[in-house]
Amino acid sequence: MIAEAVERVAAAQPGRAAIxxxxxxxxYGELRERSWRTWAAIGDGVAAISLASAFHTARIVAALAAHGGIVAALDPRWPLAQRVQTITTCGVAVLVTDDAELERALRDAAWAGRTLDLEALERTERASTTASRTTAPGTTAPSTTAPIARPPCERPDDEPFLLLFSSGTTGAPKAFLKTCGQYRANVAVSxxxxxxxxxTVTFAPGPLSSSLTLYTLLEALATGGTVHLADALDDLWLTPQAAGVTRLVxxxxALxxxxxxARRDPHRFAGLELIVTGGASLPPPLHAAVGEALPAARLVNYYGAGELGFIGKTRHGAELRLFDGVEAQVRDGDERLPEGGLGTLWIRSASCSDRYLVPPQPIMDAGGWATVHDRARLRGRTLELAGRDGDVVTTGGHTVSLLHVEQAFEGMPGLGAVCAVPLPHRHLGIAIALVVEGDAPPTPALRSWAAERLAPASRPRRWLRVERLPRTTGGKIRRAETAALVREEAS
Incomplete structure (x- = not known):
């Protein structure tokens, strides 16, 4: 997938920018020469990268994804205990890091793997020009008895090459594997x-531990494109027009x-032709605002999950159309629901993973159908999303989607991000609270807005403000953590 494209572009246009x-x-010429040395220096097996540098993370991930082994990008901002647990429970054999505290914590945990800092990695890469190398999983330092043979260009479809993690919006991130074939199916959709x-020249701001940013890196290289990376979503405004960026993911x-x-300086973004968003629904008012500020750019929002791959393209709000090759069912437990019924969404496609590794938990059933427990309604090949299990609550005998409550406030003047959460209620069992971020309209205005757009059972009964809502490193709001903050304040 990646190795083939790198070889092709490096042979024809070695000076084309890759990363x-x-x-x-x-x-591409430099990437071809350097990536196999990186692979030789690290070895096969599972390698984890936990670096502050987006550049070095990207080049190492690209090398290992192209040539061999399984690679994981760990966010250095994750809690130390979480990174240690991930490394020690997911079979990681080699860690590349610039975090001395993480190294000490792993020694204390009696981890038996090998650690490389950037200086040691680059020294080993240079030595790899004359060193031989074994390819057994968990290999340590290469010996120096014969020249290295370059790795094969193509990895088989059933070979795992990425260790990814769920987004963490509903709890601690869970680890799962992606195979080369699953990602080839994703790239075909791209x-x-x-x-x-x-x-194509693409800009992808955000941490490489985010499956969206990581996929964009691999997708760009697999298609012979150029990817511009930034360490944080906050760097979005730095998009360089001079660099020829035409596509934003x-x-x-972040929009x-x-x-x-773009409103302050429309010429800076005049070169943007396509904006691709994923990971959350796209509010219609925001879609309209992008169209007004960047009329020359086409905006595409897709729905998918790292575990399931690409599922569909958004049409109106939470409604989307399934991509070709994607089958969908909506179930209540083991029972398939009739058209229009609200239940758990199951997907069958060539991109689906089968299970979580840590903790062990199936994603796919015996029939090849997989789920991340999103809630939805299905009519033909049109899906209407209603959030995750836990995002749908029963209040006073009525079933309410918290996602739909939030969507009702999209476009309210002066209102930023919001999060609807369930709270215990003496009479209703569950009541809905709306938590707003930063400066917001007064509570009477929020109540009036809700009364005009929501059925009585769906209207929030409590209104709270926080300076900043809890988010994952990828920018998604953590509903469970927000609810815990509200309960803590109430107590």
Whole structure:
């Protein structure tokens, strides 16, 4: 997938940019020469990367994804205990990190793997020009008895190459594997539907531990494109027009910053032709604002999950159309619901993973249907999303989607991000509270807005304000953590 594209572009246009960051850049010619040495230096088995540098994380991930082994990008901002647990329970054999505290914690945990800092890695890469190498999982330092043979260009479809993690919006991230074949199926969708083509220059702000940013890196290289990376979503406004960026991939929440920046300086973003968003629904008012600020750019929002791959393209709010090759069912327990029924969404496609590794938990059933426990209604090949299990609550005998409550407040002047959460109620069992972020309209105005747009059972009964809602490192709001804050305040 990646190795084939790198070889092809490096042979035809070795000077074409492959990976670009504010720190450094690599051309396809440089990536071809360096990536197999990186692979030789690290070895096969499971390798984890926990670095502050987006550039070095990207080049190492690209090398291992292309040539061998399984690679995981760990966010250095994750709690130390979480990173230690991930490394010690997921079979990691090699860790590349610049975090001395993490190294000490792993020694204290009696982890038996090998650690490399960047200096040691680069020294080993240089030595790899004359060193031989074994390919057994968990290999340590290479010996120096014979020249290295370059790795094969193509990895088989059933070979796992990425260790990914769930988004963590409903709890601690869970680990799962992706195979080369599953990602080839994803890349085929990107080519057909999401504008990933040979020579396309894409900007992807956000941490590489986010499956959205990580996939964009691999997708760009697999299609012969150029990817510009930034360490944080806050760097979105730095998009360089001079670099020839024509495509942006990010989460919907980041579009607010883009709209404000484009309104201040519309010429800076004049080169953008396509904006691709994923990871959350795209509010219609935000879609309209992007269209006004960047009329030359086409906006595409897709729905998918790291575990399931691409599922469909958003049409109106939470409604979407399934991509070709994707089958869907909606179930209540083991029972398949009739058309229009609200239940748990199950997907069958070539991109689905089968299970979580830690903790062990199935994603896929015996029939090849997989779920991440999203709630939805299905009519033909049109899906209407209603959030995750836990995002749908029963209050006073009525079933209410918390996602739909939040969507009702989209477009309210002066209102930023919101999160609807369930709270215990003496008479109703569960009542809905709306938590608003930062400055917001007064409570009477919020109540009036809700009364005009929501059925009585769906209207929030409590209204709270926080300076900043809890979020994952990828920018998604953590509903469970928000609810815990509200309960703590109430007590």
């Amino acid at each position: 670009v960051t504010a720190e450094a850049a690599l051309t 080519r057909r539907r999401l504008g990933a083509h040979d020579g 990010t989460i919907p929440a 607010h910053a883009l709209v404000h920046a």
